[in-house]
Amino acid sequence: MTAKHIISPVLPEVIKELHVGDNVLIDGVIYVARDAAHKRLVEAMDRREKLPFDIKGQTVYYMGPSPAPPGRVIGACGPTTSSRMDMFTPRLLEVGLKAMIGKGNRSQAVKDAIKKYNAVYFMSYGGAGALLAKTVKKAELIAYPDLGAEAILRLEVKDFPAVVANDMYGHDLFDEAKAKYQRVSV
Secondary structure, three states: OOOEEEEEOOOHHHHOOOOOOOEEEEEEEEEEOOHHHHHHHHHHHHOOOOOOOOOOOOEEEOEOOOOOOOOOOOOOOOEOEHHHHOOOHHHHHHOOOOEEEEEOOOOHHHHHHHHHOOOEEEEOOOOOHHHHHOOEEEEEEEEOHHHHHHOEEEEEEEEEEEEEEEOOOOOEHHHHHHHHHHHHHO
């Protein structure tokens, strides 16, 4: 199965070409943010404060890294459960977030927002944090250092593997897989 090479930030014309089930290899910049960082971003938006990075067009990876071993850029950096960010995600999509990377399915509100704002949700591989760390070429702390592993990082990645789980057309890999299984098992 051939993977599509894409660059992050992911351009709108690229998002239009992505469909549920597509394998991708991502090069470029992705930002790391989890629950606590998402909460702070939305609170900053509520106070009309400038965000610590320009979220328009960006990719956010739901991940908490382990400490970098000697000679490495980052420690294991596998995805965390995306649904933990669902309460904040529609707001971030509304202001321009275009891609997310995590694991697991998303709420209907998030799926609706992905479609409304022409975004994409990628799943990466849980349990493969050490392998994923090899794709990270640079890691830089950019905001909320007091959050420790939940601080916002800016990563530069090369050949970061993921699968399109929700595309801008409203398709959902989880729903399609369940429907396919039900047809086969009946």
